[in-house]
Amino acid sequence: GALDVVWEIDSTSSELQRRGAAAPDLSVVIAETQSAGRGRRGRTWLSPPGLNLYLSCLKRFDGGFASLTGLSLAVGVIVMRALGALGLCDAGLKWPNDVLTPDGKLAGILVELSGEYQGPCAAVIGIGLNLRLTDALRQQAGQPISDLATLAGGEAPDRNRVAAALITALCEGLDQFDRQGFAGFVDDYASHDLLRGAPLRVQGPQAQWDGVGAGVDARGALCVRTEEGLQSFDSADVSVRRA
Ligand code: ATP
Ligand code: BTN
Structure with a gap:
Protein backbone atom coordinates (compact mmCIF):
# COMPACT_ATOMS: atom_id res chain seq x y z
CA GLY A 1 0.00 0.00 0.00
CA ASP A 193 -8.76 -8.16 28.91
CA LEU A 194 -8.42 -5.78 31.87
CA LEU A 195 -12.16 -5.66 32.59
CA ARG A 196 -12.81 -9.36 33.13
CA GLY A 197 -13.65 -9.89 36.79
CA ALA A 198 -13.51 -6.17 37.55
CA PRO A 199 -16.36 -4.17 39.10
CA LEU A 200 -17.73 -1.95 36.33
CA ARG A 201 -20.13 0.87 35.68
CA VAL A 202 -21.64 0.91 32.20
CA GLN A 203 -23.04 4.26 31.10
CA GLY A 204 -25.62 4.49 28.32
CA PRO A 205 -27.39 7.59 27.02
CA GLN A 206 -30.38 7.02 29.29
CA ALA A 207 -29.44 4.41 31.86
CA GLN A 208 -26.49 2.95 33.72
CA TRP A 209 -25.66 -0.53 34.96
CA ASP A 210 -23.31 -1.79 37.67
CA GLY A 211 -21.83 -5.24 37.54
CA VAL A 212 -18.75 -7.35 37.06
CA GLY A 213 -16.93 -7.74 33.73
CA ALA A 214 -17.50 -11.17 32.18
CA GLY A 215 -15.39 -10.93 29.05
CA VAL A 216 -16.48 -10.26 25.48
CA ASP A 217 -18.65 -12.40 23.22
CA ALA A 218 -17.94 -13.66 19.70
CA ARG A 219 -19.23 -10.35 18.30
CA GLY A 220 -16.97 -8.28 20.53
CA ALA A 221 -19.82 -7.08 22.77
CA LEU A 222 -18.95 -6.46 26.44
CA CYS A 223 -20.55 -8.98 28.81
CA VAL A 224 -21.39 -7.84 32.33
CA ARG A 225 -22.88 -9.83 35.18
CA THR A 226 -25.46 -7.50 36.74
CA GLU A 227 -28.22 -7.97 39.29
CA GLU A 228 -30.61 -8.56 36.40
CA GLY A 229 -28.39 -11.29 34.97
CA LEU A 230 -25.79 -11.41 32.23
CA GLN A 231 -26.08 -8.43 29.88
CA SER A 232 -24.14 -7.56 26.76
CA PHE A 233 -23.37 -4.09 25.45
CA ASP A 234 -22.39 -2.75 22.06
CA SER A 235 -19.51 -0.29 21.91
CA ALA A 236 -21.55 2.20 19.88
CA ASP A 237 -24.03 2.55 22.75
CA VAL A 238 -22.10 2.80 26.01
CA SER A 239 -18.97 3.91 27.87
CA VAL A 240 -17.55 1.77 30.64
CA ARG A 241 -15.31 2.47 33.61
CA ARG A 242 -14.06 0.52 36.56
CA ALA A 243 -16.29 1.21 39.56
P1 ATP B 1 -14.38 5.49 25.96
O1 ATP B 1 -14.26 4.33 26.87
O2 ATP B 1 -15.78 5.97 25.82
O3 ATP B 1 -13.71 5.28 24.64
P2 ATP B 1 -12.32 7.52 26.64
O4 ATP B 1 -12.40 8.54 27.72
O5 ATP B 1 -11.11 6.68 26.60
O6 ATP B 1 -13.66 6.67 26.75
P3 ATP B 1 -11.93 8.15 23.86
O7 ATP B 1 -12.79 8.93 22.95
O8 ATP B 1 -11.74 6.69 23.59
O9 ATP B 1 -12.49 8.33 25.32
O10 ATP B 1 -10.50 8.82 23.88
C1 ATP B 1 -10.37 10.21 23.95
C2 ATP B 1 -9.80 10.57 25.30
O11 ATP B 1 -8.46 10.10 25.37
C3 ATP B 1 -9.68 12.05 25.52
O12 ATP B 1 -10.87 12.58 26.02
C4 ATP B 1 -8.52 12.15 26.53
O13 ATP B 1 -8.97 11.95 27.85
C5 ATP B 1 -7.66 10.98 26.17
N1 ATP B 1 -6.49 11.40 25.37
C6 ATP B 1 -6.37 12.40 24.50
N2 ATP B 1 -5.14 12.46 23.96
C7 ATP B 1 -4.46 11.45 24.51
C8 ATP B 1 -3.15 10.96 24.35
N3 ATP B 1 -2.24 11.52 23.52
N4 ATP B 1 -2.82 9.88 25.08
C9 ATP B 1 -3.69 9.29 25.91
N5 ATP B 1 -4.94 9.71 26.09
C10 ATP B 1 -5.32 10.78 25.40
C1 BTN C 1 -9.67 6.96 21.21
O1 BTN C 1 -9.10 6.46 22.19
O2 BTN C 1 -10.75 7.53 21.29
C2 BTN C 1 -9.06 6.81 19.85
C3 BTN C 1 -7.95 7.76 19.60
C4 BTN C 1 -7.37 7.56 18.22
C5 BTN C 1 -6.26 8.54 17.89
C6 BTN C 1 -5.63 8.26 16.55
S1 BTN C 1 -4.17 9.22 16.24
C7 BTN C 1 -4.16 8.70 14.56
C8 BTN C 1 -5.62 8.76 14.12
N1 BTN C 1 -5.98 10.10 13.70
C9 BTN C 1 -6.93 10.63 14.49
O3 BTN C 1 -7.42 11.76 14.34
N2 BTN C 1 -7.28 9.75 15.45
C10 BTN C 1 -6.52 8.52 15.34
Missing part, protein backbone atom coordinates in the same frame (compact mmCIF):
# COMPACT_ATOMS: atom_id res chain seq x y z
CA ALA A 2 0.90 3.67 -0.19
CA LEU A 3 3.03 5.05 2.67
CA ASP A 4 2.95 8.75 3.49
CA VAL A 5 4.85 10.35 6.34
CA VAL A 6 3.87 14.00 6.71
CA TRP A 7 4.82 16.73 9.13
CA GLU A 8 1.38 18.08 9.94
CA ILE A 9 -2.16 17.18 9.01
CA ASP A 10 -5.60 17.69 10.57
CA SER A 11 -6.00 13.96 11.22
CA THR A 12 -4.35 10.96 9.54
CA SER A 13 -7.74 9.21 9.58
CA SER A 14 -9.50 12.18 7.93
CA GLU A 15 -6.78 12.17 5.26
CA LEU A 16 -7.41 8.52 4.36
CA GLN A 17 -11.15 9.16 4.33
CA ARG A 18 -10.68 12.01 1.86
CA ARG A 19 -8.68 9.70 -0.41
CA GLY A 20 -11.43 7.09 -0.20
CA ALA A 21 -11.69 4.98 -3.34
CA ALA A 22 -8.38 6.36 -4.65
CA ALA A 23 -6.37 4.89 -1.77
CA PRO A 24 -4.81 1.47 -2.37
CA ASP A 25 -5.46 -1.33 0.12
CA LEU A 26 -3.20 -1.09 3.20
CA SER A 27 -2.41 2.60 2.65
CA VAL A 28 -0.70 4.07 5.70
CA VAL A 29 -0.43 7.73 6.71
CA ILE A 30 1.79 8.80 9.60
CA ALA A 31 1.96 12.38 10.86
CA GLU A 32 4.48 14.05 13.14
CA THR A 33 1.66 16.18 14.54
CA GLN A 34 -2.12 16.51 14.06
CA SER A 35 -3.99 19.80 14.28
CA ALA A 36 -7.36 18.08 14.80
CA GLY A 37 -6.58 14.59 16.13
CA ARG A 38 -9.78 12.92 17.19
CA GLY A 39 -10.96 10.16 19.49
CA ARG A 40 -14.35 8.53 19.80
CA ARG A 41 -17.48 10.70 19.74
CA GLY A 42 -15.68 13.84 18.63
CA ARG A 43 -13.26 13.89 21.58
CA THR A 44 -9.81 15.39 21.02
CA TRP A 45 -6.65 13.30 20.69
CA LEU A 46 -3.66 15.36 21.90
CA SER A 47 -1.11 15.22 19.08
CA PRO A 48 2.00 17.34 19.70
CA PRO A 49 5.07 16.84 17.46
CA GLY A 50 8.25 14.99 18.29
CA LEU A 51 7.03 12.56 20.93
CA ASN A 52 4.43 10.13 19.81
CA LEU A 53 3.00 8.15 16.92
CA TYR A 54 -0.15 9.05 14.98
CA LEU A 55 -0.86 6.47 12.32
CA SER A 56 -3.83 5.48 10.18
CA CYS A 57 -4.24 2.52 7.87
CA LEU A 58 -6.90 1.87 5.23
CA LYS A 59 -7.91 -1.75 4.79
CA ARG A 60 -10.48 -3.02 2.27
CA PHE A 61 -12.79 -5.98 2.92
CA ASP A 62 -15.16 -7.76 0.55
CA GLY A 63 -17.70 -9.07 3.04
CA GLY A 64 -19.33 -5.77 4.06
CA PHE A 65 -19.79 -4.25 7.54
CA ALA A 66 -21.48 -7.47 8.63
CA SER A 67 -18.10 -9.22 8.54
CA LEU A 68 -16.31 -6.50 10.52
CA THR A 69 -17.83 -6.93 13.98
CA GLY A 70 -15.06 -6.96 16.51
CA LEU A 71 -12.54 -5.27 14.22
CA SER A 72 -11.72 -2.51 16.70
CA LEU A 73 -11.10 -5.10 19.44
CA ALA A 74 -8.91 -7.10 17.05
CA VAL A 75 -6.88 -3.95 16.42
CA GLY A 76 -6.31 -3.74 20.18
CA VAL A 77 -4.86 -7.25 20.04
CA ILE A 78 -2.73 -6.18 17.06
CA VAL A 79 -1.31 -3.24 19.06
CA MET A 80 -0.56 -5.63 21.94
CA ARG A 81 1.28 -7.93 19.51
CA ALA A 82 3.36 -4.99 18.26
CA LEU A 83 4.25 -4.04 21.85
CA GLY A 84 5.11 -7.67 22.57
CA ALA A 85 7.46 -7.73 19.58
CA LEU A 86 9.22 -4.72 21.16
CA GLY A 87 9.57 -6.64 24.42
CA LEU A 88 6.90 -4.58 26.18
CA CYS A 89 4.22 -6.73 27.76
CA ASP A 90 2.91 -4.86 30.80
CA ALA A 91 -0.12 -3.35 29.07
CA GLY A 92 -3.71 -4.49 28.65
CA LEU A 93 -6.94 -3.76 26.83
CA LYS A 94 -9.90 -1.78 28.14
CA TRP A 95 -12.98 -2.47 26.09
CA PRO A 96 -13.66 -1.38 23.47
CA ASN A 97 -10.56 0.32 22.19
CA ASP A 98 -8.06 1.55 24.77
CA VAL A 99 -4.59 0.22 25.51
CA LEU A 100 -3.80 0.91 29.16
CA THR A 101 -0.77 0.50 31.38
CA PRO A 102 -0.95 0.56 35.18
CA ASP A 103 -0.35 4.34 34.90
CA GLY A 104 -3.02 5.23 32.38
CA LYS A 105 -4.01 5.31 28.75
CA LEU A 106 -1.09 4.42 26.46
CA ALA A 107 -2.84 4.21 23.11
CA GLY A 108 -6.20 4.85 21.53
CA ILE A 109 -7.77 3.13 18.54
CA LEU A 110 -10.42 4.62 16.26
CA VAL A 111 -12.00 2.41 13.58
CA GLU A 112 -14.27 4.09 11.02
CA LEU A 113 -16.13 2.14 8.33
CA SER A 114 -17.38 3.15 4.91
CA GLY A 115 -19.00 1.27 2.04
CA GLU A 116 -21.78 -1.28 2.08
CA TYR A 117 -23.42 -3.49 4.66
CA GLN A 118 -23.00 -6.48 2.35
CA GLY A 119 -20.34 -6.00 -0.30
CA PRO A 120 -17.12 -4.05 -0.68
CA CYS A 121 -16.23 -1.80 2.24
CA ALA A 122 -13.21 -0.20 3.85
CA ALA A 123 -12.03 0.45 7.38
CA VAL A 124 -9.85 3.41 8.32
CA ILE A 125 -7.97 2.34 11.43
CA GLY A 126 -6.39 5.15 13.44
CA ILE A 127 -3.89 4.47 16.20
CA GLY A 128 -2.42 7.05 18.55
CA LEU A 129 0.44 5.69 20.67
CA ASN A 130 2.40 7.71 23.24
CA LEU A 131 6.17 7.26 23.36
CA ARG A 132 7.12 10.15 25.61
CA LEU A 133 4.81 12.51 27.45
CA THR A 134 5.42 15.90 28.94
CA ASP A 135 3.88 17.12 32.18
CA ALA A 136 1.92 19.70 30.20
CA LEU A 137 0.40 16.92 28.10
CA ARG A 138 -0.50 14.86 31.15
CA GLN A 139 -2.32 17.87 32.54
CA GLN A 140 -4.25 18.49 29.33
CA ALA A 141 -5.64 14.95 29.16
CA GLY A 142 -8.87 14.43 31.02
CA GLN A 143 -7.65 11.11 32.46
CA PRO A 144 -4.37 9.48 33.54
CA ILE A 145 -2.23 8.85 30.47
CA SER A 146 0.95 6.88 29.97
CA ASP A 147 3.80 6.33 27.54
CA LEU A 148 6.25 3.69 26.29
CA ALA A 149 9.13 5.33 28.16
CA THR A 150 7.39 4.60 31.47
CA LEU A 151 6.40 1.12 30.32
CA ALA A 152 9.99 0.37 29.33
CA GLY A 153 11.20 1.73 32.68
CA GLY A 154 13.37 4.50 31.26
CA GLU A 155 13.81 5.21 27.60
CA ALA A 156 11.17 4.59 24.97
CA PRO A 157 12.19 2.32 22.09
CA ASP A 158 13.27 4.11 18.93
CA ARG A 159 10.20 5.57 17.21
CA ASN A 160 11.00 3.93 13.86
CA ARG A 161 11.17 0.53 15.56
CA VAL A 162 7.76 1.19 17.08
CA ALA A 163 6.29 2.32 13.74
CA ALA A 164 7.76 -0.72 11.97
CA ALA A 165 6.43 -3.12 14.61
CA LEU A 166 3.01 -1.51 14.38
CA ILE A 167 2.86 -1.65 10.58
CA THR A 168 4.06 -5.28 10.52
CA ALA A 169 1.49 -6.30 13.13
CA LEU A 170 -1.25 -4.42 11.23
CA CYS A 171 -0.46 -6.02 7.86
CA GLU A 172 -0.37 -9.52 9.34
CA GLY A 173 -3.25 -9.02 11.77
CA LEU A 174 -5.62 -7.43 9.25
CA ASP A 175 -4.98 -10.32 6.83
CA GLN A 176 -5.78 -12.69 9.67
CA PHE A 177 -8.96 -10.75 10.43
CA ASP A 178 -9.94 -10.93 6.75
CA ARG A 179 -9.62 -14.73 6.85
CA GLN A 180 -10.96 -15.50 10.33
CA GLY A 181 -12.88 -12.47 11.59
CA PHE A 182 -12.96 -11.73 15.32
CA ALA A 183 -13.08 -15.49 16.06
CA GLY A 184 -9.34 -15.58 15.35
CA PHE A 185 -8.71 -12.95 18.05
CA VAL A 186 -11.08 -13.94 20.84
CA ASP A 187 -8.54 -15.93 22.86
CA ASP A 188 -5.81 -13.30 22.52
CA TYR A 189 -8.31 -10.62 23.50
CA ALA A 190 -9.29 -12.56 26.62
CA SER A 191 -5.65 -12.85 27.66
CA HIS A 192 -5.27 -9.04 27.62
